[in-house]
Amino acid sequence: MCHWYILIFCVCVYQLIEKLHEKWSPVKKKPYPAMYSSVFGGIILDPAMMVIPIDDHMVHRGHGVFDTGVILDGYLYELDAHLDRFLRSASKARITLPFPRSTLRSILVQLTAASQCKEGTLRYWLSAGPGNFLLSPAKCPTSAFYAVVIADVVSQCKSGVKVITSTIPMKAPQFATMKNVNYLPNVLSIMEAEDEGAYASIWVDDDGFIAEGPNVNVAFITNDKELILPSFDKILSGCTAKRLLELAPKLVEQGHLKSVKTANLTVMEAKSAAEMMYIGSTLPILPIIMWDEQPIGDGKVGDLTMALSDLLWHDMVAGPNTHRICVPY
Structure with a gap:
C-alpha cells in the first residue's frame, strides 16, 4: 500500500511540474535565464521553478526590500553602490541578513555568470521570510534572499517623452527613502499617466516641491545652465542619480554647465526649466x-x-573598474 502512495505522489508532482512548464513551452527565448533562492539554497535555471512561498512575509505583508542593477557587456554596473543601498533599506525595514554582505555579493556575481546573460538587469529581494500568515514575522525561522537575472536590451534613450503631475499621494519619507516592495502608489501613479497617454508621472511633495517619478529620479537644467536634482531627504537616493552628480562636473569644467547641485524646486520653477529628464538604472537618462x-x-x-x-553611458560601458564588475562567465 505504501508503494502505491509513493507512486501516486510522484505522479502528482510530475503533473504539477508539467503544468508549471505549460506557460513557458511556447516561449523560445526565456526572459529569466537564472534565479537564486535561499529557500532552495541554490541557483535555478528553469523559469517554471522560479517561485517563492505564498507564506513569505514579502508576499502577504509587503515586508521586503529590493534593488536592481544593470548587466552590460558582461559587466555589472554600480553593483556595490546598489548593494550598499539594499543593506540600508534592509536595516530600515528591520530585516536581518541571512548571509554577510560578502556572501550576498558573491551570490549575485555567481548568479549572473550562471545565467550567461551579458545584457539585462539583475534584481534582488530580501524578505522577512516564509513561516506563517501572521502580521509579525517573529515566528519566521529566517529571512529569505531571492535574485533574478532578466535578459533585456539596455540602450541610451534619445527620444523625448511626455509626463504628467501625479494625483496619487506619494509615500511618506520614512518609506520613500527605503527601496521597499510596497509599490502600489508607484503602480497607480504610472497607470494614471498611461491613462493620459503619458510615459510616467512626477510627484510633488506636501510642501509643493518636486520629488521624483514612480521609479526614477528627475533632474532639470535651468536657463542659466544649472543642473539641479531634487534633494534626497524625502525621496529615494538613486544610485544612477548620485553617479550623475559625480560625473556632471566634467561639463562644468568644459564650460557647458554653470553648476551641479541638489535643491528644492517648486513646480513653477521646474516647469520653466530649459531641459528636463528622468534618471534611472536602465535608462540611464530619459x-x-x-x-x-x-x-x-x-x-x-x-x-x-x-x-x-553620453557621460553616464560611457561610464557604464567603459568606466573605471570600481564601478564596473567583470562577471566570470
Whole structure:
C-alpha cells in the first residue's frame, strides 16, 4: 500500500511540474535565464521553478526590500553602490541578513555568470521570510534572499517623452527613502499617466516641491545652465542619480554647465526649466519634453541632456573598474 502512495505522489508532482512548464513551452527565448533562492539554497535555471512561498512575509505583508542593477557587456554596473543601498533599506525595514554582505555579493556575481546573460538587469529581494500568515514575522525561522537575472536590451534613450503631475499621494519619507516592495502608489501613479497617454508621472511633495517619478529620479537644467536634482531627504537616493552628480562636473569644467547641485524646486520653477529628464538604472537618462501638455523649453530633446546621457553611458560601458564588475562567465 505504501508503494502505491509513493507512486501516486510522484505522479502528482510530475503533473504539477508539467503544468508549471505549460506557460513557458511556447516561449523560445526565456526572459529569466537564472534565479537564486535561499529557500532552495541554490541557483535555478528553469523559469517554471522560479517561485517563492505564498507564506513569505514579502508576499502577504509587503515586508521586503529590493534593488536592481544593470548587466552590460558582461559587466555589472554600480553593483556595490546598489548593494550598499539594499543593506540600508534592509536595516530600515528591520530585516536581518541571512548571509554577510560578502556572501550576498558573491551570490549575485555567481548568479549572473550562471545565467550567461551579458545584457539585462539583475534584481534582488530580501524578505522577512516564509513561516506563517501572521502580521509579525517573529515566528519566521529566517529571512529569505531571492535574485533574478532578466535578459533585456539596455540602450541610451534619445527620444523625448511626455509626463504628467501625479494625483496619487506619494509615500511618506520614512518609506520613500527605503527601496521597499510596497509599490502600489508607484503602480497607480504610472497607470494614471498611461491613462493620459503619458510615459510616467512626477510627484510633488506636501510642501509643493518636486520629488521624483514612480521609479526614477528627475533632474532639470535651468536657463542659466544649472543642473539641479531634487534633494534626497524625502525621496529615494538613486544610485544612477548620485553617479550623475559625480560625473556632471566634467561639463562644468568644459564650460557647458554653470553648476551641479541638489535643491528644492517648486513646480513653477521646474516647469520653466530649459531641459528636463528622468534618471534611472536602465535608462540611464530619459529626456522629458512635455509636462502636463506644456513643452519643456523648446519642446525638443536638449543638447545638455544628451551630453549628460553620453557621460553616464560611457561610464557604464567603459568606466573605471570600481564601478564596473567583470562577471566570470
